[in-house]
Amino acid sequence: xxxxxxxxxxITGIGVIAPNGLHADAYWKSVREGLFVLDRITxxxxxxxxxxxxxxxxxxxxxxxxxxxxxxQTDRFSHFAMAAAALALEDAGLSRGEPDDPYSIGVVTAxxxxxxxxxxxxxxxLWGQGSKFVGPYQSIAWFYAASxxxxxxxxxxKGPCGVVASDEAGGLDALAHAARAVRRxxxxxxxxxxxxxxxxxxxxCQLGYPExxxxxxxxxxxxxxxxxxxxxxxxxGGAVVVVEEENRAREREAPVxxxxxxxxxxxxxxxxxxxxxEGLAHAIRGALDEAGCAPEEIDVVFAxxxxxxxxxxxxxxxxxxxxxxxxxRVPVTAPKTGMGxxxxxxxxxxxxxxxxxxxxxxxxxxxxxxxxxxxxDLVMSRARPAELRTALVLSRGLMGSNAALVVRRGSDSAx
Amino acid sequence: xITTEVTFDELATLMKKAAGITVDPQELTQDxxxxxxxxGIDSLGLLxxxxxxxxxxxxxxxxxxxxxxxxxxxxxxxxxxxxxxx
Numbered sequence: 001x002x003x004x005x006x007x008x009x010x011i012t013g014i015g016v017i018a019p020n021g022l023h024a025d026a027y028w029k030s031v032r033e034g035l036f037v038l039d040r041i042t043x044x045x046x047x048x049x050x051x052x053x054x055x056x057x058x059x060x061x062x063x064x065x066x067x068x069x070x071x072x073q074t075d076r077f078s079h080f081a082m083a084a085a086a087l088a089l090e091d092a093g094l095s096r097g098e099p100d101d102p103y104s105i106g107v108v109t110a111x112x113x114x115x116x117x118x119x120x121x122x123x124x125x126l127w128g129q130g131s132k133f134v135g136p137y138q139s140i141a142w143f144y145a146a147s148x149x150x151x152x153x154x155x156x157x158k159g160p161c162g163v164v165a166s167d168e169a170g171g172l173d174a175l176a177h178a179a180r181a182v183r184r185x186x187x188x189x190x191x192x193x194x195x196x197x198x199x200x201x202x203x204x205c206q207l208g209y210p211e212x213x214x215x216x217x218x219x220x221x222x223x224x225x226x227x228x229x230x231x232x233x234x235x236x237g238g239a240v241v242v243v244e245e246e247n248r249a250r251e252r253e254a255p256v257x258x259x260x261x262x263x264x265x266x267x268x269x270x271x272x273x274x275x276x277x278e279g280l281a282h283a284i285r286g287a288l289d290e291a292g293c294a295p296e297e298i299d300v301v302f303a304x305x306x307x308x309x310x311x312x313x314x315x316x317x318x319x320x321x322x323x324x325x326x327x328x329r330v331p332v333t334a335p336k337t338g339m340g341x342x343x344x345x346x347x348x349x350x351x352x353x354x355x356x357x358x359x360x361x362x363x364x365x366x367x368x369x370x371x372x373x374x375x376x377d378l379v380m381s382r383a384r385p386a387e388l389r390t391a392l393v394l395s396r397g398l399m400g401s402n403a404a405l406v407v408r409r410g411s412d413s414a415x
Numbered sequence: 416x417i418t419t420e421v422t423f424d425e426l427a428t429l430m431k432k433a434a435g436i437t438v439d440p441q442e443l444t445q446d447x448x449x450x451x452x453x454x455g456i457d458s459l460g461l462l463x464x465x466x467x468x469x470x471x472x473x474x475x476x477x478x479x480x481x482x483x484x485x486x487x488x489x490x491x492x493x494x495x496x497x498x499x500x501x
Contacts, residue, residue: 069455072435132470135433136462 009179013092013242015084019055055235055340075115080238081147081194092242096155104187106159110170112343114144116202167397171347176263193344194238224305235340262291262406277314284322287404305334316374338367347395354391433463447487
């Protein structure tokens with residue numbers, strides 16, 4: 001009965017807009033098959049920039065999901081966020097509009113940069129034509145908080161809302177924030193992250209990152225844990241999940257797909273990759289501790305997999321430091337090598353993949369990575385069948401944040 | 416002298432362009448007192464329309480034009496201003 005079990009944060013819906021799939025099911029199918037979709041960046045105005053390879057979301061039509069007035073007001077990154085939110089709500093069987101208790105559902109998103117494409121367009125009008133030609137929605141669309149606000153307005157959900165601006169690992173921090181809100185009394189949270197970094201101004205902003213891969217050849221651009229590692233490839237897209245109080249979900253007979261069990265985050269400074277070893281290990285220990293989870297219980301690790309030699313080494317060592325002997329045996333995977341890193345959305349996409357992996361008893365492979373130089377059991381070439389009860393998702397940001405999240409399989413959650 | 420006047424047709428086009436709201440111009444003509452907010456246009460949306468008109472006719476509209484509640488009120492204000500400035 002309600003109230004007799006402790007409040008737990010269940011995942012009851014998943015929405016994905018990714019370079020390899022415009023729906024969570026399509027995304028999982030691509031991830032499971034190890035589909036490789038990195039390719040030349042084709043968006044207008046990007047052709048002559050020294051960043052060639054990316055994970056583009058192609059054939060996406062925001063109008064399939066969201067009414068036009070919201071699209072006029074928002075940047076592409078919010079289009080991804082709102083579409084993913086609409087898909088997540090649909091998956092969870094929750095309706096929007098005028099909910100019975102609008103204050104029982106909140107929204108939290110993470111974003112790394114905001115609406116660069118929209119902002120560029122309006123700033124070009126400012127300097128090209130004059131201030132009177134700048135549209136009023138510039139005031140909100142560029143802002144990294146725009147997605148949370150627009151999802152809240154669009155859905156009518158007026159519960160606790162927030163925006164996490166904590167670097168790439170913010171995707172996991174947002175999930176933790178949502179789980180805490182649910183444990184504190186909120187009925188459900190719509191939570192996730194979306195990014196649209198493949199537009200001219202946004203790409204120029206990234207060119208200063210020493211970790212960025214400027215490879216010309218998609219097959220050689222993003223090869224974490226290998227001797228050929230030369231940086232990461234950016235991607236666009238987003239993932240949103242519904243995190244719901246478990247008893248509430250069971251009462252309305254919604255499937256509990258997974259439980260957000262533990263999280264911790266640390267900070268070790270920008271581009272200090274050797275130091276991220278200690279920071280990431282500490283985050284893993286903290287997440288396990290909060291989840292009440294022994295290292296041996298971790299059945300799969302979704303790695304951050306930055307693709308920078310020092311960072312890869314630090315991550316492999318952090319896994320060993322935190323999980324002990326189990327760290328060398330536990331299967332590790334990085335599906336993002338097939339589609340790129342969508343900044344804050346990357347770890348949320350990994351959480352989505354982790355939920356599907358646990359449901360299907362299948363660890364997806366690390367696409368296009370075949371020969372690694374670290375002491376890890378990296379799943380390569382094809383998906384590996386395994387009984388999966390608990391997954392560990394790792395994320396690090398270029399500015400120095402490290403985060404770890406433990407998710408448990410839903411079917412075990414009634415225990 | 417050519418007197419310019421913003422019509423309901425033009426307003427409907429601007430509502431689509433500046434705020435993404437699709438509305439039949441006939442509807443605006445027949446019910447010009449139906450409030451903007453019932454179409455989903457808030458003050459930011461109307462501010463975008465104000466900017467479009469100002470740029471198109473090279474004339475400033477009065478401050479707070481975006482606070483007009485209905486298409487009739489808005490077009491009266493716009494057309495009186497354009498007439499006075501012509």
